[in-house]
Amino acid sequence: MKNKTELATKFAHLGRPPAGLGTSVSHPVTRASTLLFEKAEDLYRNDIRGYGRHGTAVHDALAELFTELEGGVGALLYPSGVAALTGPILSIVKPGDHILLTDSAYGPTRSFCQTFLKRMNIETTFYNPRVGAGIAELIKENTSLILLESPGSLTFEIQDIPAIAQAAKARGITTLIDNTWSAGITLSPLPMGINISIHAATKYFGGHSDVMYGAAVFADRARYKKAQQTAKQLGNASSPDDAYQILRGFRSVLPRFRQQEATALALAKWLMTRDEVQQVLHPAVTDHPDHELWKRDFTGSGCLFSVVLQPLTDADVLKFIDNLNLFGIGYSYGGFESLAIHCDPQLRRNCAAPLRGPLVRFACGLEAMSDLKSDIEQSLATVF
Ligand SMILES: Cc1ncc(COP(=O)(O)O)c(C=O)c1O
Structure with a gap:
């Protein structure tokens, strides 16, 4: 071709x-x-x-x-x-x-x-x-x-x-x-x-x-x-x-990818406005430290990003994940269903800066963005 x-x-x-x-x-x-x-x-x-x-x-x-x-x-x-x-x-x-x-x-x-x-x-x-x-x-x-x-x-x-x-x-x-x-x-x-x-x-x-x-x-x-x-x-x-x-x-990956990408970016932008969130780790949001590099080399993003929440006890981080109704608790991404995990990358000694709060990774599926947003909002309210 x-x-x-x-x-x-x-x-x-x-x-x-x-x-x-x-x-x-x-x-x-x-x-x-x-x-x-x-x-x-x-x-x-x-x-x-x-x-x-x-x-x-x-x-x-x-x-x-x-x-x-x-x-x-x-x-x-x-x-x-x-x-x-x-x-x-x-x-x-x-x-x-x-x-x-x-x-x-x-x-x-x-x-x-x-x-x-x-x-x-x-x-x-x-x-x-x-x-x-x-x-x-x-x-x-x-x-x-x-x-x-x-x-x-x-x-x-x-x-x-x-x-x-x-x-x-x-x-x-x-x-x-x-x-x-x-x-x-x-x-x-x-x-x-x-x-x-x-x-x-x-x-x-x-x-x-x-x-x-x-x-x-x-x-x-x-x-x-x-x-x-x-x-x-x-x-x-x-x-x-x-x-x-x-x-x-492969036959249907493009429209699925595009929808998941759009959902992830919309959620990331919304999460940036939330007081419960210290930092959104998504390269397509403008305050990401590598945003310019991303703009130079990428034509879009993906379905996966993380947030650094305001300080919470370990128990409350688990509670936040448990209280999500539409995000499954499980590894991976790119599937039709959304997922969330808590993670600790602090073993990385050679990355730029240690994180100042708990890290949560979201994988966006094909659900409606508005429903995913409401789900995160209600779960944040149970711990903050
Ligand atoms: C970035 C990345 N590379 C490789 C893999 C491994 O893929 P698989 O689970 O198919 O072995 C994963 C799985 O989570 C991944 O996230």
């Missing part, structure tokens, strides 16, 4: 079987471990799929959509967002390496680096997400990878992606970004010089909180091929049923 085509059109038309006499609109799900061949000589061919772990037509269609979404050369699919992070990371690092990870990263990424990679004799330095071009000073002789996440999980710092990508490229270092928050809809990191963009497709693409999935999109063939080999060696196959669910979610 031509480059100029809008995302909405791509999401509706790409990854579909050719029309025939009564063919289905979408690829049918094929379940298989063994694939059969007519001739023994075909068993060891490299140009055809040989085994169920190598995917199906549905997987190919989904990879095509992720590739187009990010403008990459290819996409690999994984059984979860975490696998889409760890698989590509393992394709790059080797024992004795040093890597740089933003201190605002998703918790399991942090723990993978601190435990699994440490056991492989790979050293991790946590850097301030606002380091920008200063990342160059943290690069060592043996630095092989810089991991980014923008905005940061829980605390929503925006990173200077082009500056970090440029510093990495000058030293031949690979850059990988967790692009889950924007769904690739409001941020395109590959044209900014990032090598690999990953998605926890569990969120917006699944969209219904009932399937786990991940994808990694690559800007160049060499890294794609290496990660593909690693994925095969690690057995990172995903179920065709799960792949189908994500492909189905």
